[in-house]
Amino acid sequence: MRTQVGIVGAGPAGLLLSHLLHLQGISSVIVEARSRRYVEERIRAGVLEQGTVDLLNETGVGSRMRREGLVHHGIELRFGGRNHRIDFAALTGGHGVTVYGQHEVVKDLIQQRLADGGDIRFEAADVSVHETDSARPKIRFTHQGEVQELDCDFIAGCDGFHGICRPSIPPAQLKTYDRVYPFAWLGILAEAPPSQDELIYANHPDGFALYSMRSPQITRLYLQCRPDEDLAQWSDDRIWSALHTRLGDGAGWRLNEGPILQKSVTPMRSFVTEPMRRGRLFLAGDAAHIVPPTGAKGMNLAVHDVKVLAAALDGFYRKDAEQGLELYSETCLARIWRMQRFSWWMTSMLHRFDDKSDFDQRVQLAELEYVTSSRAASESLAENYVGLMRR
Ligand code: APR
Ligand code: PHB
Numbered sequence: 001m002r003t004q005v006g007i008v009g010a011g012p013a014g015l016l017l018s019h020l021l022h023l024q025g026i027s028s029v030i031v032e033a034r035s036r037r038y039v040e041e042r043i044r045a046g047v048l049e050q051g052t053v054d055l056l057n058e059t060g061v062g063s064r065m066r067r068e069g070l071v072h073h074g075i076e077l078r079f080g081g082r083n084h085r086i087d088f089a090a091l092t093g094g095h096g097v098t099v100y101g102q103h104e105v106v107k108d109l110i111q112q113r114l115a116d117g118g119d120i121r122f123e124a125a126d127v128s129v130h131e132t133d134s135a136r137p138k139i140r141f142t143h144q145g146e147v148q149e150l151d152c153d154f155i156a157g158c159d160g161f162h163g164i165c166r167p168s169i170p171p172a173q174l175k176t177y178d179r180v181y182p183f184a185w186l187g188i189l190a191e192a193p194p195s196q197d198e199l200i201y202a203n204h205p206d207g208f209a210l211y212s213m214r215s216p217q218i219t220r221l222y223l224q225c226r227p228d229e230d231l232a233q234w235s236d237d238r239i240w241s242a243l244h245t246r247l248g249d250g251a252g253w254r255l256n257e258g259p260i261l262q263k264s265v266t267p268m269r270s271f272v273t274e275p276m277r278r279g280r281l282f283l284a285g286d287a288a289h290i291v292p293p294t295g296a297k298g299m300n301l302a303v304h305d306v307k308v309l310a311a312a313l314d315g316f317y318r319k320d321a322e323q324g325l326e327l328y329s330e331t332c333l334a335r336i337w338r339m340q341r342f343s344w345w346m347t348s349m350l351h352r353f354d355d356k357s358d359f360d361q362r363v364q365l366a367e368l369e370y371v372t373s374s375r376a377a378s379e380s381l382a383e384n385y386v387g388l389m390r391r
Contacts, residue, residue, distance in 0.1 A: 003029040003119075005313065006139040006152035008127060008165055010039055010120055012102060013285030013302040014158030015109035016055075020310035022116055023059060026317055029150055030120040031127055031141050033159075036110065039122075043189060043262055044102035046214060047199075047296035049387030052303045053098050056105070061112050068215065069100035070197075075385070077372055078202040078248055080365065084372035085198070091375075091382035099199075101214050102299050121148075129155055129168050133279035153280070156309060158302075160286040161271070169278040179344070181268040181292060183207070183351055186225040188239060192258025194219050201294075201350055202247050203368060208294075208351045209246035211255070219256065224351055229265050236260050268292040270344055272336060275329035276305070282328060284309055289336050294350060295343035300387055305332045335389060342384040 005021055007014045010032035018028045032039065048056075048069070056062040073089040073096040088096050113120060124141040131137050132155060139150040157165025166174075185208075193216060200211040207224035214220050223242050225234075240257050247255055271290040276283045285302030308331050312324030349367050353360070371377045 001029070001148060002151045003027045004152065004317070005154045005156055006031065006137070006150045007156045007158055008129065008139060009157070009159035009163060009285075009287070010034075010106075010110070010122070011158060011160055011285060011302070012105055012109070012299050013287075013306050014156065015106060015113060015120075016303060017156055017158060017284065017306040017310060018113055018118055018120075019059060019061065019109055019116075020306065021313065022113070022118065024310065024314045024317075026313060028119075028156075030113075030118070031124045031139055031143075031150070032120060032122050033124055033127060034122065036120075036122045040103055040107045040110065042103055042106075043187075043264070045293050045296055045298055046099055046101040046104075046212070046220070047300075048098040048100055048105075049300045050095055050097070051387055052300050055303060055307060056108075061108050064104070064108055065098065065100050068104070069098040070213065070215075071098050072096055072198055074198055076198055076200045077368060078200055079204070079368045081248065083200075083248075086372070086378050086382055086385075088382045088386050091379045092386050092388060095382075095386040095388065097296070097386055099213060105299070127159075127164055129157070129165055129281060132168065132281035135280065137280045154313065155281045156306075157281055157283040157287045158285050158306070161290050163287050165281060166273060166283055166287050169281065173278055175274045177270075177272045177274075179270040180227075181270075181347065181351070182227065182353065182355065183224050184227045184229060184268055185210075185222040185266045185293065186229060186231070186234060186239070187220070187222045187262075187264050187266060188260050189214070189262040190219045190221065190258045190260050191217065192219045192256040193217060195254060195256045200247060201346075203350045203352075203364070204246040204248070205352065206242065206246055209243060210294075211243075211247055218261075219258070225265065227267055231263055231265060234263070239263075266293065268294075268347065270340055272333070272340060274333060276332055277325075277329050282309055282325075284332075288332075289340070291340060291343035292347045293343075294346040295339065295385065297339045297343050297387075301336055301339055304335055308332055338389065339384070346381075
């Protein structure tokens with residue numbers, strides 16, 4: 001089997017890359033470990049920057065997102081029993097974000113790839129990459145009981161944080177930066193109409209809470225918890241009670257409850273690999289970097305990586321120019337580090353750190369006071385959240 005670009009992983013990064021390459025007349029095959037159903041139902045974050053929305057629209061995969069996505073022009077920050085709105089539209093010249101689940105983006109991309117004759121091998125086992133330093137790298141895998149070998153010009157490692165592509169690069173060739181936070185998020189999806197239109201990020205003495213949504217019928221909520229939290233200890237009643245406390249019912253607002261459809265615990269870390277390339281293997285998305293979800297940047301960074309990679313591959317095939325490929329890692333890392341800083345900062349400002357001193361806790365509140373009272377500080381949060389960047 002032969003293709004131009006072999007892609008490992010059918011998350012947002014791998015699927016969008018395959019779609020962009022198809023539009024440029026470049027062939028690809030995606031090799032995915034899980035089933036189609038599994039990837040389409042995997043609940044993840046769901047905030048799209050305008051640049052992500054624009055790219056999906058411009059490349060013809062935005063019609064359901066335009067119908068069902070919820071456009072937001074601000075968020076609320078709650079702390080010290082008070083509520084402050086950060087008005088993105090006023091602070092960024094009319095920009096906002098779109099709330100649309102990552103798995104919905106994944107469904108739309110799979111549908112489009114299959115309609116365009118795309119080749120996605122779901123439920124591939126024993127996936128491995130070979131000869132990535134040569135001009136003919138290979139992906140080997142077992143599919144429907146048969147061992148397959150895919151000859152490629154390039155391999156895109158879009159296989160997430162736990163994939164095989166990054167570990168295939170000798171550790172001495174990579175520099176990794178890692179920070180693991182001493183907490184996690186307990187996330188629920190509830191069949192309850194959202195109580196208000198915009199997201200709420202709450203800093204409470206019991207810990208962080210986030211109020212979000214997926215649709216006019218479904219609310220998405222998160223609670224800061226221990227990294228080793230046992231979900232069995234969290235009855236539905238306990239979850240709702242903690243959410244009411246931390247999100248602060250009252251003052252004309254009350255969190256709507258409903259049946260809990262799904263519960264999960266997400267660990268929190270910041271992680272970057274440099275460079276994002278080894279020979280003809282290019283890493284993109286979570287395979288190369290992880291952000292804590294507080295800034296809602298994970299999928300947006302993955303989308304940016306593959307946009308840069310698709311343009312670089314276009315330059316290679318159409319103009320025989322290697323420059324884009326040479327600059328791939330550096331170009332992506334500039335944005336990644338900026339968004340790492342933002343995600344770390346939002347995380348640090350909003351969570352309870354049990355090991356911090358009373359002084360540190362007061363400085364955290366002073367930071368929130370500053371962000372919500374200074375136009376310059378609110379503007380900084382807003383432009384990072386909506387994703388404005390020159391490159
Ligand atoms: N072989 C084939 N596929 C694999 C392998 C493997 N050995 N290991 C992992 N995969 C697949 C996973 O099943 C998954 O479908 O790679 C895909 C990686 O997708 P994501 O984890 O969604 O990563 P990415 O596409 O980079 O998207 C980043 O995901 O975790 C969120 O917050 C993150 O929103 C961000 C987004
Ligand atoms: C979500 O809706 O899942 C969500 C929203 C904002 C975040 C993280 C997750 O910062």
